[in-house]
Amino acid sequence: MENNIQNQLEIIEKANIWIKTSLDGNKAKDAYRNMVDCRRKLNKKKFALGGNPAAAMYGESQVGKSYLISSLLSEEGKPFSITDENNIVHNFIEAINPPGGGSESTSLVSRFSVNYKAINERYPIKAVLLSPADIVLVLCDSFYNDINLKASQNIHFLSSDEINAEVYQLKDRLKDCQTQQNVFGEDDVLDIQDYFEEYFQKADKVIDSKFFDEISLLITKARPDQWKDIFSLLWNKNEIFTTLFATLISEYEKLNFANVVYLPLAAVLYKFGTLLDVKRLREIYTEPDRIEPNYTANTKAFLPGKNQEIEFAKSYLCALSAELVFGQSETLLQSKPFLKETDLLDFPGARSRMEKPLDAIENNTIPDLLLRGKVAYLFNKYSDAEKINILIFCAKHEQTAQRIMPRLLNNWINKVVGESPAKREQFIDKSKISPLFVIGTFFNVNLQYDPLRDGRDNSSLNYRWLQRFTTTMEKEYFEKQTYSWFDNWTNSQPYFQNIFLLRDFEKSETPSNLFKGFNAKKREEEEIFPENFPDFRLKLRQSFIDYDFVKCHFANPVESWDEAASINKDGTKLIINKLTIAGNNINNARREKILSELNEISQIILAELVKHFQSNDKDKELQKAKATAGDIQHKLDVAFSADGIKLYGQLMKELMLNESDVLELYRKKIDDIEHRDVINMDIYSTYRMQVPVIDGDTVELYFDRLCIHYEKTTEEQKQQFRVELESKKIDLDELINGNSGLIKNNAQQLADALLEYWYVYITLTDKHTIQQILAQDGSTALQEINDMFQKLFKKLGIAKRIAEKIRRYVDGHNKTDLPYEIVADISAEILNKCINTIGFEYFDESEISDLRQANEKNSLGLILDQHINSTEKSVADLFTSIENHTVIIQSQPGEMKSLPNYRNYLSWYNRLKVGFVSVCDIPNYDVAANEQLGRIIDECKTVKL
Template identity: 55%
Template structure:
């Protein structure tokens, strides 16, 4: 698959070269952007395929992730850890992992892999670093999610455009080139902005920032980047300073993607890189440290080609710049942990809620916390979007979570990796054999403990309350937000309810449940409450019979026995199913990627064929010219000699008058307001901001609206519901609405007008149309209408009309709509399009293409407004009018100087141009066409190899 992706990338690069040399104007710009986007998608797929499949362990801080990681990476003979070059073993939990204590402990992803191979045994730890684009997005993620921007500091769109234009001009003649931050990176940043900051960064997204910067970024030096990207955080000086310092430190390492470190860099006694304290030290003193042998710096090595480079790096900056640390694991683990053969294990930093600082509150002393929050959130998004997470293990406690971002992040991963519909998820899981999403209920020991106050053999309510609290109130509602995100109760077609949930208890905290673990490191007997000796039997019974458990656990009895009996903490079942997933997930992932690669290749072929001149297109062109010629013959016959006077009458048949449009629009607005085609301009906005998901109900959609608009308390939700009611927003109407219901009024009016016109001109009372174009079973009228339909679609006439009348219609009460004005505007645009055969709405690039194609291919198109531009005086004109009959009989060539005949010739010539233009005639030379044919053949061969 790697070779297949690389072959596709080679074809894209060849195509980009061809486009740059063979196209120009708007066509070149649009095609270039499309192919660059193909390249970006392919590089993501390549990166995903080249990366080791990974199991990600994710959840809030202090939810038991470390216990799970320890169980997954320990063997009966040896505790979870890492060896140095001398074979010395370091216990990860006791000597490396930072202390938690209820707060954030790390800002890095820890990767554990049996496939890791250090380049030097003295430097066994590999640190993968953020890219420059990643650093930009880390800061932006914090700026837009942790800070309440001061409205006075938000830069205007025109201000951004002007500044970027000046930068572009300054760099016009610069020959410098760097590849550390490139065009694709800028477009990746733009995509991240669209997905995550669409509302908060509208000033940037509506500017030319990304479009322009992508073209000149390669010419800029790293020390200049702060002057460019500070616009993304409205020139906040603290953020700009931090960005400058991070890039400066990274530049010292020549932007290497990874470095290798000695074991001392991660030992707790020296100040482990995993500790968030390192980030604090960027702008604070290191004098007051609790570590017994704190070391501020660490040596690092990396490879540049065949050369080994080394330097001393401050751990504070290295911690900030690193995305993950890779800890090699001994292959002996495979005996008890076979899943490691196919997958790495990723331990993500704990998810946390976001801050709400004002810009004035940002100081050197607290910027570390902003960096931390932005980085932790961004890392998950990055790994998810780069398809580096193949199995997702969500650790969830029994009590209320603090991070509100988990439901959305998890839903995003499910959509991208498994599928956004039950059908797609079903297909993926058919290949993976088991769901790649594991939900692990940690601290299950809490639910197993006897409570002498609430638990009674006479009243079993407290037993059921445990499951209600853990599974329904906490997991379903608060952690997964299943009311908003419907996947949990609409998983696949075969299994409606998600059912890959596990239970995990901690042996160390089960001393009130089973005896002797602290003393023997194994449990012996159950501790039975004196006043309720069959407590756990009754507790198990309540678990097995609880409705949620029945729906979401495939085998509730097995789940209980694996986590709630002597020496069973739930790990064995997790490992068993994780092994099944790891053995199959790669094939499932490849199958999905293969489909996506085929979609990219199909889109690439479609784009290339637009510009390829094939025999089929020659035939299409000849048919179009033939149709135009047949119509021109009919017109010449009808308007020969004295018949030319009827040309104006024919054109009048084609024109639509303002009065008809006025009546049509009034009727349409009545339909919009009073019938089942409802004007939902505001609904369009809601659907854009909070899309309706498959399976959404009124309740689930309302909850997601509340989450989006930060209506979190019951009081806020009630007030919001009242606001919607006052605005006459009907959620039922929105959820079941057809496509017309989410179009604005201007769109509906413009589309209605064009539909009406095609019916209107076919009416039998259109005497001159019927006589001249519709007689003797001629297809001329049908051909003409078909051409106009294609032409209006090509020039997007409906959109042109809608844009012109939008300000008069959308969001305006019916009684305030200026119907005469919008009817006048709309009829004028439509009539102009008919009379000019669309040419008036062609852009310069389209016209240029037609002119050049006409010259090169000898299409016989006439672009002049008349056959003779010689000036005719008023006296000469009147003389010709008086002698009209004589001119027709004796000197018919003089007719072309008559105004109505000139109008006829102009429309006559434009008809042929119109027929040809809808054929998408390619416009390049034979050599370029042959080069394109070779590229297309490569793509066809690649398609055949699938």
């Protein structure tokens, strides 16, 4: 498969050379961009297939990931360990892993692999580094997600025009330069664009600018020291962000922009200051506190490309690294066979974003911004690159503070498993088990007896299941009212059923009081029964089995309970058994899915090339388009003959949309998009009415104003009020944002919906003139026109044009303050102009030139110049002509061209044929070029994936 991907990439390079020499104008631009997009997709698939498949541990900080990973990577009687070059064994948790202490402990992904073998025994740890493009996105992720841009005072944000002006200056400065480097390339810039469009709705000024189109073509001409001048535009030229970026690139250059470096084990030992500790990031700006007994600021590093050993600062290496790779003993395979085919990844814990105003950012704030941006970006990067085959998601029993988790999980499922029940079923038929594992950690907390709340009936025991499963898991982690996968998993099994329970042996003795013996003898010896409720756990077990959520989402509730709640069973055995099934099958399922996607890419490449190839079929297609247009023109001539011309205005009225139609559609569409289940909306409205939300509000600012309004003056009163709001499930962040109306990528969704609406709208039976002229007596004319416009809209990118124009009014706006009338008016104007001119207003010179040449070569009868001469008339003469149009039709038909309505009809009539011909993708180049393209097409057809 990998060899054939390479063959496809070589074909694309040949095609791009052909495009540059044989096409021009928008046709060349669009064809080249389509080829580049296919190249990027192929390279992503190539990257996804490289290296070992991986199972990733993911969740918020402090949710029990360390306990699970220790269980999955330890042998009976031995702790989870790493062996150094001197065969000294180091307990990973005690000697390497940094302490969490309730906050972020690391910014790096750790990979554990029995297949990894060090290339140099003195440097057993492999550090996989971020790319320069990754560094750009880490900083952008922080800028757009950790900075509250609305609350930033006295800050001028660059407009799209200002960004364009800077870009054109850069373009002019670099236009005569030769290629300076190949580390940061065209595809990297376009990958950044994709990330912006998916994750940064606040960046509409950047997205709407020419930044990515222009910079992608000139980036290789820029030296690394010039990158800061280019990419600072992405974070509004903020000096602190720019200085950090320049520093990181300068340090990275010392490593020769290597993809990987190799490190001694000392670089990750806690006593020397482990790279895994987030404190290393803070040391970029502040002196280390040197808590570690033998702290060293630098580490040795081996650069394989140069075969060179160097000293490098841990602080910068921590910032520049994406993951550290640790080799594991093959003896693990006896008890953990899933590791044979699958590496284990431990991701940094996800945290909520900072929401700081830009004017409050200082040097001492930057490490935390860098940390959050990097942690969020790493998960997105690995997900987008399909480097996570199995996702082991750890979820606690209590409320989450991480609000973006539902979207991240949904994105991963869509990309890896499938975006529909049918596609997920197709994947799981081959994988035998879901690649998403949900681990309910801290299960020992649910097994504890609470004398104040636990009674003998099931209903009094169910509060713990309500909290863990219904409130926390369904509503907060998965947000099932927005993302339907949890209750719509596959066609044959609608309910997702790959949930596991995990308890901690150590905490099961103290404080949970479940079993005795483990802390002293590493083995549980006796169950602890509550004195006044000795059959408590039997009752609790039954309440679990009978709980509705459990019956739906656990395939075998009895097994799930017994494997996690019995003596000397913490739940890991069941997890390992299922992971083994996943490890044995998911890689094959993944490769088949990738193969299917590669075939789709191959078809896109072929279709793009064939589009520009001159063949007999193309000539036939042109003649067919000409004939179809001629048939419709005949129907129009018959319908509008004599006095019938009055119907033309009504026909156009029925073909075009008015603003009120678009307004109603958009309101419904946004309601459909925004279908999150937000509780207490009535009380939310009351609060918003009593204490209106103002621009730039944060949770704390709004809470302070609530306190003033409701006379909460003392700290004790404020604290009680906060507790009261929380107990009533009042989410101030939700309240401020107006039902979380920040609608993701609204502009494109609305534009797409508008075109889909129009395709149906013009076929409705209440469009009497359309039906009478174009659909009577079984005529296919209406369907032909509909099909032509669908192709024309796609060719001209009408949906994209609409989205670009309305994005500034839509994306990032709350539902409550979205200017619907403006958005509807802009959208209707663009669509109606395209309908009224049959797209002619959006053709560029190269397309019109192609049409002229095709017209001459094929005798198509196109009228491309709409200069219909009419004699000069006074206004009085014009009105006289209009009043006497019946007489003119009968006695002087040539004078009809003097009537405005007829002139408009004639223009539309002529352009109708142009529209039918233009969607045929008319080729225009010499015979030799066409033969060369034919050879590329033949080569493309021979590639078998």
